[in-house]
Amino acid sequence: xxHIPILRWGQPYTSIDVDEVKHFATxxxxxxxxxxxxGLIQRDxxxxxxxxxxxREIPIDDLIARVGAAGELYMNGELPMGDGTQTPEEFxxxxxxxxxxxxxxxxxxxKKNAFVLGKMRDILTSLTRGLAFDVLSRGHGEERGVPIxxxxxxxxxxxxxxxxxxxxxxxxxxxxxxxxxxVLKPGPQEPWTPYRMTEAFFKAGIPREAISxxxxxxxVGAAVLDSCGRNLIFGGTPTVDRYRGNPRVQAxxxxxxxxxxxxxxxxxxxxxLDVMVDSVFLNSGRSCINCSGIxxxxxxxxxxxxxxxxxxxxxxLPHDHPDASLAAFTVxxxxxxxxxxxxxxxxxPGVADVTAKYREGSRVVKEGRADYLLPTVxxxxxxxxxxxxxxxxxxxxxxxxxxxxKMVDAIGPTLVCSAITCKRELKRRLLDAVHIDRLNLGPxxxxxxxxxQPHEGNLIEFLFRPRAFQSADL
Amino acid sequence: xxxxxxxxHARETLDRWVREVVDWHFNPESGCPFWLDVVKKxxxxxxxxxxxxxxLGRFGSFEDEWLRGGPVQxxxxxxxxxxxxxxxxxGGTTGTPKTRVAMEDFRIDYELFSATLADExxxxxxxxxxxxxxxxxxxxxxxxxLAQYRGGISFCVDLxxxxxxxxxxKGWMEHLQAYKDHVIDQAVTILEAGHDIxxxxxxxxxxxxxxxxxxxxxxxxRKAGVTGIFSGGTEFTPQWNRFAHEELLDGAYMxxxxxxxxxxxxxxAPTGPHNNYxxxxxxxxxxxxxxxxxxDKPDQLVExxxxxxxxxxxxxxxxxxxGFLERDEGEREPACDRYRWDGISGVRxxxxxxxxxxxxxx
Numbered sequence: 001x002x003h004i005p006i007l008r009w010g011q012p013y014t015s016i017d018v019d020e021v022k023h024f025a026t027x028x029x030x031x032x033x034x035x036x037x038x039g040l041i042q043r044d045x046x047x048x049x050x051x052x053x054x055x056r057e058i059p060i061d062d063l064i065a066r067v068g069a070a071g072e073l074y075m076n077g078e079l080p081m082g083d084g085t086q087t088p089e090e091f092x093x094x095x096x097x098x099x100x101x102x103x104x105x106x107x108x109x110x111k112k113n114a115f116v117l118g119k120m121r122d123i124l125t126s127l128t129r130g131l132a133f134d135v136l137s138r139g140h141g142e143e144r145g146v147p148i149x150x151x152x153x154x155x156x157x158x159x160x161x162x163x164x165x166x167x168x169x170x171x172x173x174x175x176x177x178x179x180x181x182x183v184l185k186p187g188p189q190e191p192w193t194p195y196r197m198t199e200a201f202f203k204a205g206i207p208r209e210a211i212s213x214x215x216x217x218x219x220v221g222a223a224v225l226d227s228c229g230r231n232l233i234f235g236g237t238p239t240v241d242r243y244r245g246n247p248r249v250q251a252x253x254x255x256x257x258x259x260x261x262x263x264x265x266x267x268x269x270x271x272x273l274d275v276m277v278d279s280v281f282l283n284s285g286r287s288c289i290n291c292s293g294i295x296x297x298x299x300x301x302x303x304x305x306x307x308x309x310x311x312x313x314x315x316x317l318p319h320d321h322p323d324a325s326l327a328a329f330t331v332x333x334x335x336x337x338x339x340x341x342x343x344x345x346x347x348x349p350g351v352a353d354v355t356a357k358y359r360e361g362s363r364v365v366k367e368g369r370a371d372y373l374l375p376t377v378x379x380x381x382x383x384x385x386x387x388x389x390x391x392x393x394x395x396x397x398x399x400x401x402x403x404x405x406k407m408v409d410a411i412g413p414t415l416v417c418s419a420i421t422c423k424r425e426l427k428r429r430l431l432d433a434v435h436i437d438r439l440n441l442g443p444x445x446x447x448x449x450x451x452x453q454p455h456e457g458n459l460i461e462f463l464f465r466p467r468a469f470q471s472a473d474l
Numbered sequence: 475x476x477x478x479x480x481x482x483h484a485r486e487t488l489d490r491w492v493r494e495v496v497d498w499h500f501n502p503e504s505g506c507p508f509w510l511d512v513v514k515k516x517x518x519x520x521x522x523x524x525x526x527x528x529x530l531g532r533f534g535s536f537e538d539e540w541l542r543g544g545p546v547q548x549x550x551x552x553x554x555x556x557x558x559x560x561x562x563x564x565g566g567t568t569g570t571p572k573t574r575v576a577m578e579d580f581r582i583d584y585e586l587f588s589a590t591l592a593d594e595x596x597x598x599x600x601x602x603x604x605x606x607x608x609x610x611x612x613x614x615x616x617x618x619x620l621a622q623y624r625g626g627i628s629f630c631v632d633l634x635x636x637x638x639x640x641x642x643x644k645g646w647m648e649h650l651q652a653y654k655d656h657v658i659d660q661a662v663t664i665l666e667a668g669h670d671i672x673x674x675x676x677x678x679x680x681x682x683x684x685x686x687x688x689x690x691x692x693x694x695x696r697k698a699g700v701t702g703i704f705s706g707g708t709e710f711t712p713q714w715n716r717f718a719h720e721e722l723l724d725g726a727y728m729x730x731x732x733x734x735x736x737x738x739x740x741x742x743a744p745t746g747p748h749n750n751y752x753x754x755x756x757x758x759x760x761x762x763x764x765x766x767x768x769x770d771k772p773d774q775l776v777e778x779x780x781x782x783x784x785x786x787x788x789x790x791x792x793x794x795x796x797g798f799l800e801r802d803e804g805e806r807e808p809a810c811d812r813y814r815w816d817g818i819s820g821v822r823x824x825x826x827x828x829x830x831x832x833x834x835x836x
Contacts, residue, residue: 016713
């Protein structure tokens with residue numbers, strides 16, 4: 001069986017402790033993965049500065065070219081994977097088999113990652129707002145005749161990655177070309193992307209000492225967060241709450257993304273149904289940018305009914321089926337717990353599961369060892385319903401009746417807000433709302449990203465501190 | 475215990491000791507109120523019917539709750555009345571801790587353990603640092619006695635594991651780190667104070683923290699003067715054992731141990747690259763016995779190499795505890811050259827409780 005070691009600054013290290021990564025449906029072991037321990041990471045991090053030093057020996061322009069080549073290799077090459085190798089198709093099959101994500105979605109995520117690597121120059125130019133890259137390398141320079149200085153806040157970035165959403169990997173891909181090293185803690189069921197990407201980087205000429213990969217349990221994630229000056233972590237609301245205000249940690253969690261229909265457009269809601277369906281359903285509703293709430297002052301019952309009609313017929317298909325659109329829940333009990341939580345919220349007055357009539361029995365479908373949750377559309381007569389602000393990792397959406405005047409304040413924290421309105425005053429309020437992160441004005445699906453724009457904070461601002469700098473001749 | 479002692483002989487020694495201990499605890503002249511009361515209600519006489527270790531199964535499982543709450547005097551054997559009594563606690567982060575009375579047991583247990591320590595690494599007369607749980611636990615006094623028994627003096631750092639567990643449960647990780655730093659600060663101060671400390675007791679996590687701290691100061695545990703370490707108190711994996719030997723200890727000797735207030739101290743058979751750093755523990759028979767039993771049928775041993783729950787029996791004149799199901803599990807190990815009775819490897823929190831067990835920095 002394939003064995004995947006720890007990578008300590010690029011050097012393989014086989015642990016005595018190993019974890020099996022299993023097929024979500026059959027339980028068959030697919031690989032063993034070496035398990036790191038916290039102390040090992042803390043020790044290695046004493047050499048973290050070497051990661052940045054090695055990367056700074058290569059100009060950012062060259063690194064951009066190398067990660068572009070890595071994108072090609074990641075997409076098309078046969079790359080080392082632990083003590084074996086993996087073709088792109090084998091990668092897709094393995095990722096699908098352990099995460100429960102349909103193979104079509106795995107391929108789509110691969111394309112997303114490769115696209116970001118291929119467009120790195122544009123992305124960095126956009127994120128730095130046109131800053132000359134050598135300013136980041138040297139730490140200082142001049143812009144429009146004014147001295148400027150940007151100081152890297154950490155030689156490496158720690159990443160505690162999830163198992164259930166391979167799309168998030170796009171967020172860390174620009175870090176290496178910024179001459180900052182990577183300390184990756186893969187999700188237990190998804191070691192594949194971090195390793196494949198790392199091997200693609202190495203083959204494209206990124207120094208091995210710039211990247212470490214530490215699979216493991218909770219203590220490993222904690223050690224990564226403790227040891228790195230800057231970190232990205234992915235988790236649920238408790239994780240986000242725990243790290244709120246911690247300048248060393250950028251926590252990515254549920255998005256609570258929403259579509260708002262202004263009073264000026266809501267009467268022609270049917271024209272926006274495709275935008276709503278795509279926002280809720282693409283990528284099996286797993287992403288933080290999937291829409292979990294559609295808010296309008298009227299026609300909410302009809303909107304919910306139309307969504308339920310479109311989504312209510314969706315059923316799980318084998319993960320290698322070209323039309324498979326639902327991802328499996330691979331951790332036993334999670335799907336049942338989610339469904340029970342929804343059922344509990346449905347007891348509130350004015351709340352109804354509109355999709356219930358399109359299925360027979362439970363929204364949980366059990367296929368062997370895997371569980372699926374069928375798409376669920378819930379209508380809420382009022383914003384007061386607790387379920388109106390819930391988000392789950394499957395195609396789930398509430399359609400909430402709310403007067404337009406109260407809408408912006410009532411939606412709460414929202415990662416992506418697509419507001420369908422032409423009303424100037426409403427647009428103004430949306431532009432000013434600090435609890436909205438990404439704002440789309442017009443019928444833009446919430447899942448449609450412009451890669452040249454920052455996502456949940458600008459990575460450059462997270463990694464580099466602009467500061468005053470002066471020098472005098474000696 | 476040498477290899478020339480047969481397994482049968484070790485078993486006979488255990489059975490003989492069982493008879494002596496049972497006779498003591500169930501004799502109205504020497505037994506403790508708790509067990510005499512049990513016998514009165516049970517309607518059978520252990521002194522007549524218990525002939526061997528296997529017969530102890532007649533007592534069924536020892537209930538955890540019996541050790542919680544008072545009066546603790548019900549556990550004091552009449553035959554030891556008048557001796558100074560210590561009370562040691564285990565658990566107690568929330569609710570009432572389990573208590574065990576002791577007079578000399580902790581000293582005897584650690585004197586026996588002392589015999590397993592090589593003078594090369596734990597020199598007689600050397601001073602010790604006890605870097606582990608203090609307060610109402612027996613460990614502090616036990617290590618101090620060990621040091622004194624070997625002719626040295628033990629320095630001690632305060633550590634309250636109940637507070638550590640509360641910090642973890644509350645998610646106060648900054649406070650946890652600060653407390654850990656506070657403990658390590660004190661340890662480093664003592665090590666650097668010229669006390670010629672050459673032996674150390676600590677937990678795996680604190681050993682790691684201490685080693686990393688010393689490394690950040692450009693030194694190592696070995697260079698700080700420590701030649702021998704015995705470590706225990708929390709889970710000890712082969713990988714961590716290897717990591718410690720390869721990257722933390724700088725040549726200092728370390729022996730893993732498994733034990734608690736109720737049992738005493740189980741030493742480990744030699745570990746290293748030769749056995750892939752596997753750690754097998756052996757209870758200090760006949761004073762304590764570890765069995766690895768079926769999860770659902772605690773009266774049945776699992777086969778060698780198979781996984782089961784730890785069942786503990788303590789057999790001393792001060793404390794009789796037959797068939798206590800511990801909060802740990804592991805794999806049953808056969809006798810080895812040094813210990814001619816069953817052992818256990820891969821000790822970790824029992825899966826039935828693991829989700830609710832908080833393992834702290836200690």
